[in-house]
Amino acid sequence: MPVVRAFNKSAQCIKGIGRTRNVHDDIASMEVENGPVVLGDETRLDYSTLSRILNRNSKKLQQISINNQVTLSAEYLAFLVSTFQKTTCLRLQDSFHDAAEFGCLVAGLAQPGGLRELQMSFFTPHNRDLNNHLLLLLKGIAFASSLERLHLLLRYRLDVLRPALIDAILMNRTLKSLCLDISWYADDGLLFPEVFQAAARNKHIQDLTLRVSGGRQPTLLKEEVWVPTLCHQECTIEKVCLFGIKFGTDYGEVMGQNTSVKELVIQSADLSFADTSKILYRFKSLVSVDLAFNNLGSISIFDNFLLGEEPTLESLNLECNNISEEDMMNFLTNLPKMKILRNLQLNGNPILQSRSCMQAFKRAVCSNTACLERAQYYSIGYEEKDDAKGFGLNVLPSQSSTTMEESPQGYQDMEKILMVQLSLNRFGRRHLLGGSSNYLPSNLWPLLLERASNLRYYSLRDVWKRPSLECTRLDVAYWLLREKIFV
Numbered sequence: 001m002p003v004v005r006a007f008n009k010s011a012q013c014i015k016g017i018g019r020t021r022n023v024h025d026d027i028a029s030m031e032v033e034n035g036p037v038v039l040g041d042e043t044r045l046d047y048s049t050l051s052r053i054l055n056r057n058s059k060k061l062q063q064i065s066i067n068n069q070v071t072l073s074a075e076y077l078a079f080l081v082s083t084f085q086k087t088t089c090l091r092l093q094d095s096f097h098d099a100a101e102f103g104c105l106v107a108g109l110a111q112p113g114g115l116r117e118l119q120m121s122f123f124t125p126h127n128r129d130l131n132n133h134l135l136l137l138l139k140g141i142a143f144a145s146s147l148e149r150l151h152l153l154l155r156y157r158l159d160v161l162r163p164a165l166i167d168a169i170l171m172n173r174t175l176k177s178l179c180l181d182i183s184w185y186a187d188d189g190l191l192f193p194e195v196f197q198a199a200a201r202n203k204h205i206q207d208l209t210l211r212v213s214g215g216r217q218p219t220l221l222k223e224e225v226w227v228p229t230l231c232h233q234e235c236t237i238e239k240v241c242l243f244g245i246k247f248g249t250d251y252g253e254v255m256g257q258n259t260s261v262k263e264l265v266i267q268s269a270d271l272s273f274a275d276t277s278k279i280l281y282r283f284k285s286l287v288s289v290d291l292a293f294n295n296l297g298s299i300s301i302f303d304n305f306l307l308g309e310e311p312t313l314e315s316l317n318l319e320c321n322n323i324s325e326e327d328m329m330n331f332l333t334n335l336p337k338m339k340i341l342r343n344l345q346l347n348g349n350p351i352l353q354s355r356s357c358m359q360a361f362k363r364a365v366c367s368n369t370a371c372l373e374r375a376q377y378y379s380i381g382y383e384e385k386d387d388a389k390g391f392g393l394n395v396l397p398s399q400s401s402t403t404m405e406e407s408p409q410g411y412q413d414m415e416k417i418l419m420v421q422l423s424l425n426r427f428g429r430r431h432l433l434g435g436s437s438n439y440l441p442s443n444l445w446p447l448l449l450e451r452a453s454n455l456r457y458y459s460l461r462d463v464w465k466r467p468s469l470e471c472t473r474l475d476v477a478y479w480l481l482r483e484k485i486f487v
Helices: 047-056 074-086 101-109 127-143 161-171 191-201 223-230 273-281 300-307 325-337 355-367 409-423 424-431 441-453 473-481
Strands: 004-007 030-034 063-067 090-091 119-124 148-152 176-183 207-213 219-221 239-243 245-247 263-267 288-290 315-317 343-346 372-378 380-384 391-395
Touching: 004 063, 030 288, 047 074, 063 074, 074 101, 101 127, 101 409, 127 161, 161 191, 191 219, 191 223, 207 245, 245 263, 245 273, 273 300, 288 372, 300 325, 325 355
Parallel strands: 030 063, 063 090, 090 119, 119 148, 148 176, 176 207, 207 239, 219 245, 239 263, 263 288, 288 315, 315 343, 343 372
Antiparallel strands: 004 030, 380 391
16 A cells, blocks of 8 residues: 655644545645655555545645555556646656556646646656657647646656657647756757757746756856847746756857846856856846856856846845855945845855954845845854854855854844844834934834734744744844844
């Protein structure tokens, strides 16, 4: 029997789903696993019981995941048919191997009002039968009536499947988001250019994500491919995400600029300052830029996007980019002048070991009375020092973080100040920090508290264990009552 885990909207595991009828409408997502590896709370149910649970649920589930399915039966196929009716998002990890399974999925894609998101992962080597089944699936994707998001993770060369994948991308009329994730050894040099061009030609696709996993060197997308594709006047793509893939900038002879892309993500591509300058020149309407895990060394390239006559950049992520001290200090000096920047991430840059740089960061954030709502500079470890300052800062990988109890008292105080500053609304903060009096008229309190309650943030000590845990900024009320804030 398969192992089943059900979760509510808060991502908490629901127990006893096979015995209690009252809990069915509380189920938001479900994981079904028939493989040897099981993590977390588990319940073993047969597929007939699972089908009854789904059919009794009065509303659709947010997501159903089926992992490592190895058995084929009439009950299992009936359960598959039920999933197409009871969820808008289906995740399949190395689950489908038989023609009957693929046939059910193609039928589910063809139903009006059916699946809107499909995520499929294949780790086992392809054989002739599986290739034939995948060809059938790709034809089903081409004519899917409701599919909006498609995520394919493949660990083997596509070979004969590549033309069918390109046709599916071009022919689908409902697809808005496409994500293709393959291993570096599965890239034959033709796949990504063809997928990139096909996605740009489909006027319905707005979000394109391409990822290469496991490669030592970033995969190059040549300039003569990506510039004409994105700079075409009919291009409608608004978000481009590349992981382990690098935009080529060798020639610079291809003319054109893009006006549709608003969000650009290029991570782990070993971009230099010169590369980034040439790439950003091609985009005129960027609102969000994420260049984490590259090698920029400088941040001055973004001055036009942040300090120009018509700044557009609202989000900037430069995590782990070896930014120099001079550039970082110049950027922090200009941070109060950045009137539309909402999200800033500078984690993992070695210069943040400097105490003077940390103090400059605090002053800059406290002086920014515009839109800044989120600023990340931590992922920092602490160790005791014998010098007069009492502590030193050492940058750790971005996945690491210290709790408030482990950090020095001085850092705790600064952290609290910054969190409060970023939680206050810009109008209220100008009153709290401006002039000789920090008094905020009581008739403005409801507006300020309403904004603070709507801002989402994650508790520092719980963010890594339970990322879905959201808290409300109650300390804003404290600062209002105190009528004063220390900066």
